[in-house]
Every structure is written in C-alpha cells, then in structure tokens.
Amino acid sequence: MAKEKITMLVEKTETGFSAYSKDYPIFTTGQSIPELINNAYEAINFYFDETSTQIKPQDIKFEIDFKQFFKYYKVLNAKFLAEKIGMNATLLSQYISGTKKPSAKQTEKILKGIHQIGQELSGINLLQTA
Known part of the structure; x- marks a missing residue:
C-alpha cells in the first residue's frame, strides 16, 4: 500500500484543473473537478499497477488552497461564510x-x-413558480 493517503494538490488552470502528488510522480488534468478526480484515480492506479497495489478512492486526498478554492467557487461569498462560521470577514x-x-x-x-453550506444546499429542492 502507498504511504497513508495519497495527497493530490489541485490548481485552477486556464483550461480547467490540474492535480499532482507531493510524494509520487503522478499528475493529471481535467476540465471539471469531477473529471479531475476520475482522472487522478486512473493515474494513481496506473502508477501503482506494476506493484499490484489496490488504491481505493478513500486512499486519495485532494487539497486546494484558499485562493484557488474561492477563485473557482465564486458563488461562495466569503462574507457570508465568515458570518456562518463566526469568523471576522x-x-x-x-486567508x-x-x-x-x-x-x-x-x-x-x-x-x-x-x-x-454544501449539506444545506444539497437538501434544498427548487420549485418552479407559474
């Protein structure tokens, strides 16, 4: 097995996203976050294929810095988040x-x-009004 979790650092690019491992020569790209995650999973399993090591999705950790995160998720308002968690805006x-x-x-x-916030949003259904 790989050492603990495999950390993939995510960055926003002009064409989508890229991710690379700090500990292994593994990198990949994707036009969206879900595509990036799928591509990373394939790249990691390809890297460990010769060692017959089985990597599961829970063995992978994705990290993105604050600036990159808020650059991509512009819909998430920092002032709203600060109020929600009781932090100075x-x-x-x-940060x-x-x-x-x-x-x-x-x-x-x-x-x-x-x-x-993600859990709250995932529990909301929007109604169409006439």
Whole structure:
C-alpha cells in the first residue's frame, strides 16, 4: 500500500484543473473537478499497477488552497461564510488573498463551514413558480 493517503494538490488552470502528488510522480488534468478526480484515480492506479497495489478512492486526498478554492467557487461569498462560521470577514479575506495563513484549527473551522453550506444546499429542492 502507498504511504497513508495519497495527497493530490489541485490548481485552477486556464483550461480547467490540474492535480499532482507531493510524494509520487503522478499528475493529471481535467476540465471539471469531477473529471479531475476520475482522472487522478486512473493515474494513481496506473502508477501503482506494476506493484499490484489496490488504491481505493478513500486512499486519495485532494487539497486546494484558499485562493484557488474561492477563485473557482465564486458563488461562495466569503462574507457570508465568515458570518456562518463566526469568523471576522476581514480575516477570512486575508486567508483567501494569501496575506495571512490560517492555523490548522482555523482551516478546520472554515472547511466545516463549507461542508455545512454544501449539506444545506444539497437538501434544498427548487420549485418552479407559474
């Protein structure tokens, strides 16, 4: 088995996305996040194919920095997120711009807020009005 989880760093490109591993010579691209994830899974399994190592989706961790994340998910308003998680909006903006780096605790708080918003949105059904 590969060492713990395989971390793939994700970056936004002009044509979509790219991802590369910090620990293995593995890289891939995709026009969308779902395509990138599928391509990364294929690339990782191709890399480990000769060793007969079976890699499962839960063995892969995707990471994207704040600036890249908010550049892609423009629909997520930083001020709204800051209010949702009880964080100063200016501080969150500094994290997003890269002028300050959040601690692990702050990163977890932000990620938890993003996941909460995602869960709320996934539970909503839109009705068509006449």
